[in-house]
Amino acid sequence: MRKKVIAGNWKMNKVLSEANQFVDDVAGKVPNSDNVEAIVCAPFPFLATLVEKTKGTSLKVSAQNMHFEDNGAFTGEVSPVMLKDLGVTHVVLGHSERREYFAETDETVNKKAHAAFKHDLTPIVCVGETLEQREANETKGLVESQVKRALDGLSDDQITQTIIAYEPVWAIGTGKTASSEDANEVCSHIRNVVKEITSEAVAEKVVIQYGGSVKPTNVDELLAQSDIDGALVGGASLEAESFLQLVEAGVK
Numbered sequence: 468m469r470k471k472v473i474a475g476n477w478k479m480n481k482v483l484s485e486a487n488q489f490v491d492d493v494a495g496k497v498p499n500s501d502n503v504e505a506i507v508c509a510p511f512p513f514l515a516t517l518v519e520k521t522k523g524t525s526l527k528v529s530a531q532n533m534h535f536e537d538n539g540a541f542t543g544e545v546s547p548v549m550l551k552d553l554g555v556t557h558v559v560l561g562h563s564e565r566r567e568y569f570a571e572t573d574e575t576v577n578k579k580a581h582a583a584f585k586h587d588l589t590p591i592v593c594v595g596e597t598l599e600q601r602e603a604n605e606t607k608g609l610v611e612s613q614v615k616r617a618l619d620g621l622s623d624d625q626i627t628q629t630i631i632a633y634e635p636v637w638a639i640g641t642g643k644t645a646s647s648e649d650a651n652e653v654c655s656h657i658r659n660v661v662k663e664i665t666s667e668a669v670a671e672k673v674v675i676q677y678g679g680s681v682k683p684t685n686v687d688e689l690l691a692q693s694d695i696d697g698a699l700v701g702g703a704s705l706e707a708e709s710f711l712q713l714v715e716a717g718v719k
């Protein structure tokens with residue numbers, strides 16, 4: 468059975484004292500279980516402190532983005548070397564907000580995925596369609612293309628370790644969730660795409676999350692689906708109590 472991965476993406480929220488308080492409230496309560504992995508995806512300025520505070524707990528710390536180069540003249544950017552040096556374990560790549568507002572492309576996501584593995588970071592690769600694309604019946608084709616381009620050139624072993632997050636853009640922060648059946652249908656399609664580019668064994672192991680207005684009231688139904696192995700959660704991950712409920716749902 469695949470483990471469930473619950474990742475809270477804080478986006479551009481909280482100040483340091485709030486981030487610390489969250490981790491103080493949550494880290495010791497995250498179960499040490501083979502069934503679930505809990506991750507907070509925090510803004511860059513908090514990462515060093517949060518890594519220190521979560522040492523010896525089951526809560527992992529992720530960045531929300533990074534550059535693909537190790538170092539250099541890239542003012543304002545953060546490299547995988549820096550993240551690894553801090554003790555960060557995961558990095559979110561290709562979130563739709565990065566694609567929409569910061570010119571992230573499938574090509575840069577792919578470069579970042581390679582850079583993540585070069586530095587032993589686990590990428591959480593986001594894919595998903597806009598409402599316009601869904602209404603034009605382009606969801607599966609679009610997601611298939613995003614997955615293939617993001618994973619291009621990775622080894623089977625690396626693809627096995629990659630976390631893929633299916634996030635329909637129209638469901639992010641809107642309170643609209645894809646029905647669990649619709650979300651599962653796309654996650655199942657993603658698994659088939661992974662099978663096509665690797666093997667059935669890899670596809671059966673790869674973790675595929677759903678994201679988009681996941682909250683404690685709908686998480687059970689989503690996680691009960693055959694191909695949904697966790698959640699990438701924005702708004703409902705900001706409060707300790709709500710985040711812990713989501714993690715608990717993953718243990719069941």
Ligand SMILES: O=C[C@H](O)COP(=O)(O)O
Binds near residue numbers: 639
């Ligand atoms: O990264 C998280 C997703 O964008 C979902 O955000 P949301 O749970 O606020 O809809």
